[in-house]
Amino acid sequence: MLIRLTRLTNERHRLEFVRDDGTSEARELETRSALLHDLVHYAVETEAGLEASFYGQLAGGKTYEALTAEPSDDPEAMGLGLEAVEFHRPELPRERKRQLRAQTIREIRRRRKNT
16 A cells, blocks of 8 residues: 655645555545655554554545544454554543553563564
8 A cells, every 4th residue: 555645735635545456535624633644554564564553544545534433343453553643633532542562561572482
């Protein structure tokens, strides 16, 4: 899947992706919070080889809207994927951030042990 981030203004950017089957989507997003968030998702998911996470699900055909409307119930995605990089979001309660950090560390250790 091709992922393209394009600066539109100092405040806005476009996230565009083209799946391997040729289908595509694009969204105009607010840059201040969304750009870093999108880049962190990409970095974590790529380095950890996550296929059921945000970009993996986009590549598999899920829409951006479907993925951003509600959290996933997919255990693999929740294990280390969609929520793995969420703990940096300032609006999350402190206790939820602590839970996400701990969950992410446990899952990384589990995956390293199994490889």
